[in-house]
Amino acid sequence: MSNGTNETPVVHMENIVKHFGTITALDGVDFTVEKQQVMALLGDNGAGKSTLIKILMGVHTPDRGQIYFEGQPVRINSPRYARAMGIEACYQDLALVNLMSITRNFFLGRELARKIGPINWLSMRKMNDLTRAALADVGIKIRSPAEKVGTLSGGERQSIAIGRAMHFGAKLLILDEPTSALSVAETRKVLTYTLNAKERGLSVIFISHNVRHVYQVADAYTIIRHGRKVGTYAKGELTEDDIADIIAGVREC
Amino acid sequence: MQSLTATLKRLRYGLAASPEVVALIIFLVVFVFFSVAADNFLTPVALSNILTFASIQGIIVVGMAMLMIAGEFDLSVGSNLAVASFVFALTMNAGVAPFPAMLFALLISTLLGAVNGLIVISSGIPSFIATLGTMLAYRGIARAIGGGTFAKCTGPKPLLFNILNGAVDSLNQLFEPVSNFRVSILWFFLIAVVMTMVLMRTRFGNWVFAAGGNMGAALAQGVPVKRVKLMVFALTGLLTGLASVMQFAHRTSVDPLRGEGWELIVVAASVIGGVQLTGGVGTILGASIGILLLQTLEQGLVLMGVPVQVFRAVAGLILMLSVIGNTYLSRQG
Numbered sequence: 001m002s003n004g005t006n007e008t009p010v011v012h013m014e015n016i017v018k019h020f021g022t023i024t025a026l027d028g029v030d031f032t033v034e035k036q037q038v039m040a041l042l043g044d045n046g047a048g049k050s051t052l053i054k055i056l057m058g059v060h061t062p063d064r065g066q067i068y069f070e071g072q073p074v075r076i077n078s079p080r081y082a083r084a085m086g087i088e089a090c091y092q093d094l095a096l097v098n099l100m101s102i103t104r105n106f107f108l109g110r111e112l113a114r115k116i117g118p119i120n121w122l123s124m125r126k127m128n129d130l131t132r133a134a135l136a137d138v139g140i141k142i143r144s145p146a147e148k149v150g151t152l153s154g155g156e157r158q159s160i161a162i163g164r165a166m167h168f169g170a171k172l173l174i175l176d177e178p179t180s181a182l183s184v185a186e187t188r189k190v191l192t193y194t195l196n197a198k199e200r201g202l203s204v205i206f207i208s209h210n211v212r213h214v215y216q217v218a219d220a221y222t223i224i225r226h227g228r229k230v231g232t233y234a235k236g237e238l239t240e241d242d243i244a245d246i247i248a249g250v251r252e253c
Numbered sequence: 254m255q256s257l258t259a260t261l262k263r264l265r266y267g268l269a270a271s272p273e274v275v276a277l278i279i280f281l282v283v284f285v286f287f288s289v290a291a292d293n294f295l296t297p298v299a300l301s302n303i304l305t306f307a308s309i310q311g312i313i314v315v316g317m318a319m320l321m322i323a324g325e326f327d328l329s330v331g332s333n334l335a336v337a338s339f340v341f342a343l344t345m346n347a348g349v350a351p352f353p354a355m356l357f358a359l360l361i362s363t364l365l366g367a368v369n370g371l372i373v374i375s376s377g378i379p380s381f382i383a384t385l386g387t388m389l390a391y392r393g394i395a396r397a398i399g400g401g402t403f404a405k406c407t408g409p410k411p412l413l414f415n416i417l418n419g420a421v422d423s424l425n426q427l428f429e430p431v432s433n434f435r436v437s438i439l440w441f442f443l444i445a446v447v448m449t450m451v452l453m454r455t456r457f458g459n460w461v462f463a464a465g466g467n468m469g470a471a472l473a474q475g476v477p478v479k480r481v482k483l484m485v486f487a488l489t490g491l492l493t494g495l496a497s498v499m500q501f502a503h504r505t506s507v508d509p510l511r512g513e514g515w516e517l518i519v520v521a522a523s524v525i526g527g528v529q530l531t532g533g534v535g536t537i538l539g540a541s542i543g544i545l546l547l548q549t550l551e552q553g554l555v556l557m558g559v560p561v562q563v564f565r566a567v568a569g570l571i572l573m574l575s576v577i578g579n580t581y582l583s584r585q586g
Contacts, residue, residue: 121454
């Protein structure tokens with residue numbers, strides 16, 4: 001484990017400010033994710049979690065503040081740029097095409113193909129084999145890579161999005177409320193995959209409004225409220241109930 | 254008992270994996286019905302008529318099915334068909350050789366298809382509204398360039414017409430009375446097969462399904478959704494142009510109302526064939542069975558001496574039946 005602070009953090013966001021019209025969504029937020037760390041980003045609905053993440057993904061540009069990726073100052077101006085650096089986000093609805101097979105989803109946008117003139121002829125067998133192997137590699141068993149994603153359970157779908165991000169060399173994985181619609185058993189599976197990802201050297205940002213979803217897997221918790229950071233706490237520093245109270249604003253810290 | 258319901262459920266899931274199965278079942282029912290009920294249905298003349306008429310519309314259906322899988326559709330194909338025929342006729346009448354005249358007509362129809370795509374992707378308005386507008390506009394263009402009247406190809410039929418859509422006489426003469434097999438059947442078959450391979454086995458086809466299935470997910474994975482949609486709109490225009498020059502090669506004349514109402518027949522055929530209006534689902538095979546079904550229906554009713562107006566009522570009924578069937582099959586649980 002290398003959760004030490006002596007290494008360069010994967011991502012460091014400094015004094016991020018973002019206004020939407022007259023509304024201040026983020027008011028000088030600092031946010032750091034260390035290497036191989038599972039960082040929980042917690043806050044109530046409308047606290048500014050998703051604005052912060054969308055800035056990191058290049059969907060929004062901050063009005064003020066600086067982002068460092070692996071120590072280098074960067075300007076992330078598009079999702080494509082964020083992906084090229086190794087930041088992958090798994091959104092709940094936007095991750096997969098339910099009507100397409102696991103393989104076609106796994107390789108969507110990065111299809112393996114033989115070029116025949118202007119035609120890119122899909123190497124389906126090779127992609128099927130690679131999909132099965134890659135998912136098995138991260139601990140995900142599938143019945144058939146040709147199966148439609150829509151027939152899978154919510155947890156299985158999440159796991160495939162996570163497996164895809166890991167396979168294609170993501171350094172930082174962003175999971176946006178990955179367990180909020182899942183059963184207890186399914187949630188446990190997704191948490192296992194999250195830990196697998198960490199063991200393989202990735203850093204993970206786990207966004208949630210409910211600390212109970214992340215308490216077991218997170219190494220640290222960052223809590224934001226009303227566009228300001230309340231604080232970052234290491235595992236064990238606070239109890240689950242303490243954190244829940246801080247998120248809800250019942251208790252100041 | 255429980256194992257029986259389980260078996261039925263599995264059968265339903267199995268059938269749901271092939272969107273064309275409902276259309277195929279209805280087609281077989283309709284075909285068997287006319288074989289028994291209509292005199293002269295199982296004859297080379299009637300069957301060749303079905304195939305010949307279905308093939309021209311079928312070429313447009315191939316484009317429409319791909320467009321609907323990509324999450325869009327095009328109501329302007331009927332008007333585009335008329336424009337392309339006028340361009341083809343008038344260019345030849347102006348003294349241009351048939352082959353370059355055909356290329357020019359195909360270029361125009363492709364451009365008209367691309368204009369639909371540009372309007373939809375740049376303004377973000379639904380393709381229903383955008384192509385309803387261009388349906389009227391292109392019809393106006395057809396009337397304007399045709400001077401509101403017929404255009405026809407004078408003089409002897411050039412060789413190109415036979416290549417595009419000649420009668421297959423060596424086959425037709427075998428039958429008595431003479432049947433009506435035409436080259437367009439072959440072109441339709443070829444186009445349907447090639448486009449099926451494009452859709453199922455190429456990267457572009459994968460992007461077409463993704464664009465219609467979940468645009469947000471496709472964009473998130475770096476699929477150039479707008480470019481894909483634009484290309485399928487242009488392709489639909491091109492295929493409409495091909496259908497147009499083939500039909501002209503057969504009839505050698507075009508009137509300002511040519512193709513009116515075809516857009517709905519073509520959309521109906523695709524939907525009957527299991528292509529979903531919401532995008533992401535469908536096959537060219539299914540849509541092709543859909544247009545074959547509609548033509549069989551029309552020819553069969555004509556042979557039974559039923560007034561032609563009834564055709565639309567029955568076609569509407571079959572449209573609803575097939576959608577209900579497909580909804581039942583694809584229902585979860």
